Amino acid sequence: MALETIAMPAAFTRRGEAGRSPAAHPLFWRIAALVIVAVCIALHWQVARSAIAPRTPWDENHVLQMARWISGDHNVTPMTGAGYYPGWSFIMAPIWWFTHDAGAVYFIAIVLGNAIAVATIIPLALTAKRLGVTFWQGVAIGGLAMCLPGRVVNADYVLSEKPLVFFMAWMLLAAVALWQQPTWGRMTLFSLSVTATFFVHARALTFVVVAAVWLVLFFRRNIGQALWGLVLLGAGFVAVRQIAAWIHEAVLLNKFSQGDNLVSGLLSATPGDIVRVTATQIWAQFVGTAGLFGVGLLIIVIWAWREVRALHVGIGGFLVGLTLITVLISVASWADSPFLRPVPGVRFDASIYTRYLDPIATLIVVVALVALLRALSRPVIGAALGVTFATCAVVVFWVAPNVPTWGNLDGPANAAAILTWDRFFPTGQPFPLPLVPSFTNQNRFWLYASIFVVLSVASFLLLRTRPRTLVVLGTIVIAGMSVAADPSQSRDYPARVTAAVQDAERVLPGDDLLQVDFDRSCRDSSLAVHQMTNWLPYWLSPRVVHLVQIAKGDKPDTPFVVSCDRWPEADSLGALAYDGGVDYIYRLWVLPGPVQDELKAKGRLLTPAELDAIHGE
Numbered sequence: 173m174a175l176e177t178i179a180m181p182a183a184f185t186r187r188g189e190a191g192r193s194p195a196a197h198p199l200f201w202r203i204a205a206l207v208i209v210a211v212c213i214a215l216h217w218q219v220a221r222s223a224i225a226p227r228t229p230w231d232e233n234h235v236l237q238m239a240r241w242i243s244g245d246h247n248v249t250p251m252t253g254a255g256y257y258p259g260w261s262f263i264m265a266p267i268w269w270f271t272h273d274a275g276a277v278y279f280i281a282i283v284l285g286n287a288i289a290v291a292t293i294i295p296l297a298l299t300a301k302r303l304g305v306t307f308w309q310g311v312a313i314g315g316l317a318m319c320l321p322g323r324v325v326n327a328d329y330v331l332s333e334k335p336l337v338f339f340m341a342w343m344l345l346a347a348v349a350l351w352q353q354p355t356w357g358r359m360t361l362f363s364l365s366v367t368a369t370f371f372v373h374a375r376a377l378t379f380v381v382v383a384a385v386w387l388v389l390f391f392r393r394n395i396g397q398a399l400w401g402l403v404l405l406g407a408g409f410v411a412v413r414q415i416a417a418w419i420h421e422a423v424l425l426n427k428f429s430q431g432d433n434l435v436s437g438l439l440s441a442t443p444g445d446i447v448r449v450t451a452t453q454i455w456a457q458f459v460g461t462a463g464l465f466g467v468g469l470l471i472i473v474i475w476a477w478r479e480v481r482a483l484h485v486g487i488g489g490f491l492v493g494l495t496l497i498t499v500l501i502s503v504a505s506w507a508d509s510p511f512l513r514p515v516p517g518v519r520f521d522a523s524i525y526t527r528y529l530d531p532i533a534t535l536i537v538v539v540a541l542v543a544l545l546r547a548l549s550r551p552v553i554g555a556a557l558g559v560t561f562a563t564c565a566v567v568v569f570w571v572a573p574n575v576p577t578w579g580n581l582d583g584p585a586n587a588a589a590i591l592t593w594d595r596f597f598p599t600g601q602p603f604p605l606p607l608v609p610s611f612t613n614q615n616r617f618w619l620y621a622s623i624f625v626v627l628s629v630a631s632f633l634l635l636r637t638r639p640r641t642l643v644v645l646g647t648i649v650i651a652g653m654s655v656a657a658d659p660s661q662s663r664d665y666p667a668r669v670t671a672a673v674q675d676a677e678r679v680l681p682g683d684d685l686l687q688v689d690f691d692r693s694c695r696d697s698s699l700a701v702h703q704m705t706n707w708l709p710y711w712l713s714p715r716v717v718h719l720v721q722i723a724k725g726d727k728p729d730t731p732f733v734v735s736c737d738r739w740p741e742a743d744s745l746g747a748l749a750y751d752g753g754v755d756y757i758y759r760l761w762v763l764p765g766p767v768q769d770e771l772k773a774k775g776r777l778l779t780p781a782e783l784d785a786i787h788g789e
Contacts, residue, residue, distance in 0.1 A: 197640065201308040204643055208315035209293060211647060215319055215654050216286040219327040223282045225275065225663040228583055229706035230254075232330045234423075235261045236277065237710055241423055243268035248423050249690075249709035249717045252702040255428035257412070258419050259339075259372030260332045263288075272714035274665075278330060285334040286327050292334075293318055295341035296538050302348045303542045312643055313541040314341075319650045320537065321657035322460050322530035325588035328659055332373045333585075337531045339369040343379070344491075344535055347386075351486045354390075359397045360404060367408030374416075374430050375528065378501055380409055382493040389485045425705070425719075434504040441507035448571045449507045449523070450499065455567045456526045457533045458560055459621045460589025462649055463629035465533045466563070467548070467556040468540030469495070474552070491539065495532050502528035511579065514605060520579035520597070523571075526589035533589070541646075544632060545639045553636060557629045564622035572618040573606035584659035591657035593621050665711050666704065668753030669734055672760040673712060676732070676750065679774055680767065685715045688760075689728045691735035693721035700756035707755075708734060731767040734758050738787070748777040 226232035230253040238261035241248040245268060267280045296314030301307050317323070326333050346362040366383045370376040384405055390398040420428045438446070457465040472495065475488025502525065506512075511522035543552075578598045581587045596617035609619040628649075635642040673686055690708050695701035709717040720726040722733070722741055733747065737754045739761060741747070748768060750760040762768045762777060771777050778786070 198306070198308065200640055201306060201312060204640070204647075205308040205311035205315065208312050208319070208643075208647055209290070211651050212293065212315050212319050213290055215324045215651060216289060216327040218655070219324055219658050220282050220286055222660070222663075223278070223328050223330075225278055225665040225711075227329055227585075227661055227663060229664075229703045229710075231256070231332075231585075233706045233710045235332060236264065236281065236330060237706075238419055238423055239264035239281075240268045240272075240277075240713070241419065245272070245714070246422070247714070247716045249705070249719060250425040251423055251706045251709075252425050253706065254430040254432075255374075255420050255424050256332060256430070257371060257374045257416050259368065260285075260335045261419075262371075263335060264330075274711045274713045277713075281330045282327075285330055288338050289318060289323065289327065289334045292338045292341050292534075295338075295345045296534075299341070299345045299348055300538055300542050302345075302352060303539070305542055305545055309545055309639075313538055313545070316541060316643070316646055316650055317534050317537045319647070319654055320461055320534065320589070321592055321654045322457075322526060322533060322589040324654040325584055325591055325657055325659055328661070329585055331585060333527070333531060336369065336373045336376065337534055339365060339372055340376075340379075340531055340535060343369050343383075347490050348487055351393075354394045354397055356397060356400065359401045363401045363404035363408060366405060367412060370409065371412045371415075374428075375501060377431075378497040379494060380405060382490070382497055386485065386490050386493065389489070392484060431501075434501060437508045438500075438504040441504075445512060446503060446507045448512070450503050451563065451566050452524055452571055452575070453499070453502055453506075453526065453529055455563050455622075456524050456587070456590050457529050458563060458625045459593070460526060460530075460653075461533055461537050462646075462653065463556070463560055463625045463632070464537045464540040466560045466625075466629060467543070467553065467632065468536035468538075470552065470556045470559060471539055471543055471548075472536065491535065495536065498529060498532045512575075514576040514579075514602065518576045518579035519582050520575070520577055520599075521581045521583075521586040522579075523575045524587050524590060527586050530589055544636060544642060547639075548632070548636050550633060550636070553629070553632045557626070557633075560629045561626055564626060568609055568618050568622050572615060573608045575615075576602070576605070577615055577617060578602050584657075584661055588657065590621065591659060592653040593617050594657075596620060664703070664707075664756075666707050666755035666758075669708065669755045669758060669760050670711055672750045672752030673715070673732070675752070676760075676762075676771065676776065679771065679776055686732055687716045687718070687730045688712060689718045689720045689730055689733045690758075691722045691733055691739075692719055693723035693726075694736040694739055694741075694758075696736075696757055698757070700758070704734070704756050704758055728763060731763045731765050733761045733763060735761055743780070748772065748779070749783050751776055751778050 234251055234253060234256045237248050237251060238258050242261055242265040264281050264284065267277050271277060293311060293314035296317055297307065297310035300310035300313045343365040346365045350358040350362045366380055370380050384402060387398045387401045472488050472491040476492040479485045479489050506522050506525050509522040511519040578601050584591055598614040601614065603614045607613060607615045609615040611619060673688060677686055692701055692705060718729050720728055736757055737759050742761060746764040747761040750762060752760055762771055
């Protein structure tokens with residue numbers, strides 16, 4: 173089937189556009205593309221400069237420790253949390269063959285992840301080319317999409333989202349190529365790309381479902397190839413689940429449970445909360461993409477509608493399916509959250525969560541930019557402007573007045589798309605609700621961001637016939653948004669306990685690394701025990717860390733125990749605190765025996781009286 177079958181519908185472009193060569197000004201587009209790629213690299217480098225250790229002991233330490241296990245080092249202490257799929261860990265596993273220094277592993281993983289992020293420009297550019305622009309225009313488009321805050325903020329993390337977007341981009345390219353010209357090879361590549369995406373992230377199970385439905389509809393094109401694609405998809409699904417379960421059995425304290433409560437969460441949420449969360453999450457993507465997500469969303473909906481009427485559901489339908497199911501999962505994850513209201517410890521990200529939609533927004537932005545470079549028609553931009561304005565009005569005047577905007581984000585990646593505006597967040601400064609946003613009050617963020625996105629979409633009416641100006645201004649605006657979104661965040665790795673362990677190794681005779689027990693039975697009401705369970709084994713690598721529950725009768729395997737700063741069992745066990753600091757609520761203790769005697773003689777241990785003095789008792 174000819175390329176025109178999958179190219180952007182003609183009605184999306186101005187009258188007479190078909191006669192205009194998309195290859196005009198080739199030198200400009202080559203230079204622009206290379207500059208945008210350089211900007212993308214620079215943005216990722218700038219944001220990643222602060223990434224000296226994981227930010228989260230779950231999303232990052234999980235995939236890092238799985239990579240360690242996959243590399244062949246099975247001294248991986250079981251971790252707390254819901255678990256993650258291992259595709260990204262397989263990519264990182266070779267790092268552990270060369271070093272077990274946790275800081276070095278993290279640095280290399282950051283570089284590798286950001287290289288993958290920049291490399292995502294390649295499949296995005298090839299997809300854009302198949303949708304009707306030149307290769308260098310496609311590179312510029314892909315580069316702009318990867319310069320968005322929703323992508324660049326992730327440069328500060330070792331998260332699965334970077335390879336997730338990478339494989340999603342190849343999945344879309346495979347779908348476009350397959351629809352353009354069905355072949356057995358292209359069908360194979362499409363199913364494999366969907367499977368690879370699923371292997372990276374459990375949330376991509378939804379993409380497997382969409383792909384399966386799309387292949388059923390593909391029967392009208394080629395039933396044999398569609399059946400082959402479904403067989404491969406089914407086999408890939410089973411293989412991914414089996415491999416993930418095998419690894420989870422070894423590295424998780426409890427069973428894999430990511431996504432277990434989505435259905436119950438959606439069913440228990442009120443209709444009002446479902447609408448509010450949907451509105452704010454869509455609005456946040458409008459803001460985080462300078463309106464491009466709204467334009468692209470309208471395009472794929474119209475595109476899919478035309479395909480349905482023609483009884484051939486192609487790329488438009490595929491993109492709508494991916495978007496709808498992603499929005500459903502994201503909304504289901506937060507619609508019943510208690511943090512939608514001002515409760516103690518409230519999380520603002522519950523109301524404005526962008527992390528789940530950021531990846532699909534990248535693909536939709538590519539569609540929008542292709543259409544704009546091909547001179548998107550005024551009626552379509554006007555309709556997008558109307559949708560954007562209506563969404564902003566709903567959010568500003570109905571949702572925002574009751575949102576606890578002062579709550580924490582629980583990590584910048586959770587709201588990366590809107591971090592450009594964080595200077596307007598009243599973080600930690602509660603105020604009475606409801607409060608309609610104004611230009612001067614504490615809820616002003618919503619109004620400023622809404623005005624920005626409405627003006628951005630309106631500007632497309634002026635720039636629709638000026639693609640070079642659009643790209644230049646787009647680069648400046650998007651790069652500026654990402655620079656402003658560069659997060660400043662703490663890295664709460666157990667530096668003090670690690671320093672104490674390293675000091676003990678220097679003082680004691682021999683070159684052996686210490687083995688350490690971590691006492692999980694000593695805990696408070698915070699998440700500290702779970703954080704330390706995931707932190708300590710990774711950051712002390714390659715040392716072996718055993719989990720024990722001493723209060724429940726477990727016997728320590730070594731003289732060194734990491735337990736609470738105020739450890740109830742210390743006196744009865746005769747344990748002495750190492751002269752070091754506290755991480756979370758924990759410090760290093762040494763049990764009675766020759767090792768304790770030697771360290772005590774060298775002045776490394778605190779007496780009970782000295783520890784009481786530190787506690788101010």
